[in-house]
Amino acid sequence: MNNTQFVYFIFGIVLLLALVFDLGLISKKNKEVTIKQAFIQTIFWVTLALSFFVFMWILEGSKPALEYMSAYLMEWSLSIDNIFVFILIFNSFKVKEKNYSRILLIGILMAIVFRIIFISLGVALVAKFHWILYGFGIFLLYTGYKMFTTNEDDTFEPHETKVYKFLKKYLPIASHDGNGKIMIRENGKPVYTTLFVVVVLLATIDLVFAMDSIPAVLGISNEKLVIYTSNIFAVLGLRSLFFLLRGAVNKFDYLQQGIAIVLAFIGIKMLGEYYLDQWLDKTIQTVFSLGVILVCISGSIIYSIYHDKKGMIQSLPDYKK
Numbered sequence: 001m002n003n004t005q006f007v008y009f010i011f012g013i014v015l016l017l018a019l020v021f022d023l024g025l026i027s028k029k030n031k032e033v034t035i036k037q038a039f040i041q042t043i044f045w046v047t048l049a050l051s052f053f054v055f056m057w058i059l060e061g062s063k064p065a066l067e068y069m070s071a072y073l074m075e076w077s078l079s080i081d082n083i084f085v086f087i088l089i090f091n092s093f094k095v096k097e098k099n100y101s102r103i104l105l106i107g108i109l110m111a112i113v114f115r116i117i118f119i120s121l122g123v124a125l126v127a128k129f130h131w132i133l134y135g136f137g138i139f140l141l142y143t144g145y146k147m148f149t150t151n152e153d154d155t156f157e158p159h160e161t162k163v164y165k166f167l168k169k170y171l172p173i174a175s176h177d178g179n180g181k182i183m184i185r186e187n188g189k190p191v192y193t194t195l196f197v198v199v200v201l202l203a204t205i206d207l208v209f210a211m212d213s214i215p216a217v218l219g220i221s222n223e224k225l226v227i228y229t230s231n232i233f234a235v236l237g238l239r240s241l242f243f244l245l246r247g248a249v250n251k252f253d254y255l256q257q258g259i260a261i262v263l264a265f266i267g268i269k270m271l272g273e274y275y276l277d278q279w280l281d282k283t284i285q286t287v288f289s290l291g292v293i294l295v296c297i298s299g300s301i302i303y304s305i306y307h308d309k310k311g312m313i314q315s316l317p318d319y320k321k
Helices: 001-027 036-062 062-092 097-128 130-147 162-170 194-220 222-235 239-244 255-271 273-280 280-313
Strands: 181-186 189-192
Touching: 001 036, 001 062, 001 222, 036 062, 036 222, 036 239, 062 239, 062 255, 062 280, 097 130, 097 194, 097 222, 097 239, 130 194, 130 255, 130 280, 162 194, 194 222, 194 255, 222 239, 255 273, 255 280
Parallel strands: none
Antiparallel strands: 181 189
8 A cells, every 4th residue: 555545545534533523423413503513613624634734744745735735725715605605595495504504414425426526527637638727727717807807796596596497397396394304205205395405406506616616626736636635625614614604704705806816826827837837846836826825815804804894884973983
């Protein structure tokens, strides 16, 4: 067993134990998750991801470890965008808060399976047709530009999505949650509840976001180990992040612009790969990319909070300022 295989093995063991710990000791079925619990879970997953970074540095070296951290931060920041859409889906289908945790878990596990398929396909395409990276670069540049110049989010209505209409057309869909069940039986026939629809929508929406994130991660690294581990750690931490940020995610007004700059930067990096390799060592490129991601994401969040506080102060009556 070589180093890479050993890392995969340890990753699998850690992931299994972490899921058992998270589901068995921290999460409780049909219980509402408090801010305190969400904070503990978020710290747990972030600490685990950072520990794996150290582990990779020791076994694989600095370059793969730094690529992993860059990819993880990229995915983690994009997850915050996911959360806003998840909130809209839950509200639209009137999901009870006690069902949030279980439905999120099922949707996220489905998303992981789909992402592994997408990542495998993307890595295989890049390995066979290296020029496809330039196509990804152009796509990320365009996506970054559109994301940065969009003044307000398009209204997202879950009941108007093609996925919901497809499910409604071909499956018997109940208008209720079946008392927390995904499928029930009515008149001896299986009927799918609104919770089933929500699970499918969560997994589908994550795939839509993956259309941006996977090309971006491929722009950071072409190592399967780096891509798989960073994606899975970021997605598994999404559930606790949802409960932690659901009340504040709409306060990050400028996060979208920060993510847009990162996507455009990675797109430019992919397009200029040949010249960058002539001038800069791969490790230096990775460190620089990590710095750009950290500055853009943290900067956009800090500016959003500052701008929000400034707006609140300006809106106060004069005698309260």
